[in-house]
Amino acid sequence: MSSYAAVLRTPHAARAFGAALLGRLSYGIAPLALVLAVKQGSGSYAVAGTVMALFGISSVLLSPARAALVDRHGPRRALAPMAALYGALLVALAVICLLGGGGALQLGVLGTAAGACTPPLGPTMRTLWSELLADRRMLERAYSLDGVCEELLFVSGPLVIGVLVQFCHPAVGILLGAGLVIVGTLALVASPAVRAMQPSPGRPTAAGTKGRAPWRPALVAAGVGLGIGAVELLVLVFADAHGRASAAPWLLGALSVGSAVGGLVNGAVHWQRPAAARLALFAVGLAGALALAGAAPGLFTLAGAMVLTGLFVAPALTTAYLYADELAAPGARTRAGAWVNTAVNAGGSAASAGVGLLAGRLPLAWCFVLAGLPALCSALAVRSSRGARADAPRPVSGTPADQPGPRPTADR
Structure with missing residues (x-):
């Protein structure tokens, strides 16, 4: 556990990681809340399933394109507009469900648009870890910590909705998801670690790699x-x-x-x-x-x-x-x-x-x-x-685990 504590002691890491986790909690809450709210508003499991499928498909298929925007323009310029659009579309879906209106077409269009705007907080945070940690062993620990926390978020999100729907309309869960992603994203882009990241305005190769098979x-x-x-x-x-x-x-x-x-x-x-x-x-x-x-x-x-x-x-x-x-x-x-x-x-x-x-x-x-x-x-x-x-393993920095050192360049 001291190894993971050393990761979080890296300057500005804990603040950025906490903000990213707060925003990513939305991804464990919003989808289930959306299904339940659309079902209650439309009275149809078929409509709810279709809206959820459109939301998921657009989110997954367009994820590399959104991530490319982050690489090209930097997290500060790319993430905030995505979070604002994503949150606004979730709010619109929640309001429609609360009012009990909206047809399948309208809900489907909004769900597709919301999925298309999902901020890539996970990929961005992993890139940030790579920027913050020069030691390869520390980077591996950071990625493991990130993955375990993400697993816990997707387990706890449905539990939160399960409690929430006992007291209020499921659309409130959608509003909660919108609030989490907006607050978490804004906190992430305001962190010193993200402010220090520089965009890559040059167009990367089609594969996005240095001649290696992606x-x-x-x-x-x-x-x-x-x-x-x-x-x-x-x-x-x-x-x-x-x-x-x-x-x-x-x-x-x-x-x-x-x-x-x-x-x-x-x-x-x-x-x-x-x-x-x-x-x-x-x-x-x-x-x-x-x-x-x-x-x-x-x-x-x-x-x-x-x-x-x-x-x-x-x-x-x-x-x-x-x-x-x-x-x-x-x-x-x-x-x-x-x-x-x-x-x-x-x-x-x-x-x-x-x-x-x-x-x-x-x-x-x-x-x-x-x-x-x-x-x-x-x-x-x-x-x-x-x-x-x-592929050869990247050289491990010879510096102590919680001390900065030169970034290895192999396979970069």
């Missing part, structure tokens, strides 16, 4: 996303088949606990292997854990398998972001991280649709095995590629 971390991230998205539905099917559908949230909670523990351990370990090798290793571990989950005879053993699976989730995603940062050109770091984020979310969405078709046609054990197969295949593809074998 698809490698994104490919593994997509495989991991497919596994995560599949297991969320498979756990529900498993619990329902054992007559305990109500146990599904607890089983998914076990997955989150394992992910948090794995992320903290990953950041505390001084790894000798380069990021590319670790990324493949974690993806293979995830695939193996999912195969074991398919062999679980009951709910308690599946809970243990979910903890084991989670141990590989946060380390895999953290390492994917770290690897993307290694490959990124100086003016494309935020966009490189956004591509990984897009790959994870796209993989999860695709898995939700695919597993629904497979669960009724194949034995459940085979469905778990197939859920891990994309992660396994992507890991093998990354390790077999000539570019991955050529």
Whole structure:
């Protein structure tokens, strides 16, 4: 834990990180609140699901484009307008839902527009970590801490909405999400760490990297996303088949606990292997854990398998972001991280649709095995590629962990 404390003792890091987390809490609150509010306002699950799908698709697909704006114009000029538009559109959706009006078309247009304006606070914060920390080991710890906190935000967000809807209209949750992202973003861009960041006005290469293949971390991230998205539905099917559908949230909670523990351990370990090798290793571990989950005879053993699976989730995603940062050109770091984020979310969405078709046609054990197969295949593809074998680990600074030192330049 002293290693993580050293990360937060870095000048201006704690303030910027706290602001980014405050804004990112909106992403754990607003989506569920939007679904519940639209359902209550329109009286239709179909409309609510469509609005949520449009919101998610526009947010995920346009994430690299928004991140490119941050790289090109700097966080201060790019993030504040995005947050203002995002917040205003969420407020409009909340007001329409509170008044019980608005047709499906109007709600869909507003939901799509809101998703398109989502500020890329996560990718920006990871770029900021790279700017703040010259020591490679410290950067790995910062990325692990960031990933674990993000996991906790997405777990706590629905809990907040669950309490909120007991006392007021779900649209209040949308307003809360709008307020969080505006306050958090403004606090982030006002921090000294962000003020010191310089935009990269030059147009980066099409790949956004220094001649290295940017698809490698994104490919593994997509495989991991497919596994995560599949297991969320498979756990529900498993619990329902054992007559305990109500146990599904607890089983998914076990997955989150394992992910948090794995992320903290990953950041505390001084790894000798380069990021590319670790990324493949974690993806293979995830695939193996999912195969074991398919062999679980009951709910308690599946809970243990979910903890084991989670141990590989946060380390895999953290390492994917770290690897993307290694490959990124100086003016494309935020966009490189956004591509990984897009790959994870796209993989999860695709898995939700695919597993629904497979669960009724194949034995459940085979469905778990197939859920891990994309992660396994992507890991093998990354390790077999000539570019991955050529990647050397970035030199570790010889300065003490909590002292500034020269920034390594390998793979930059």
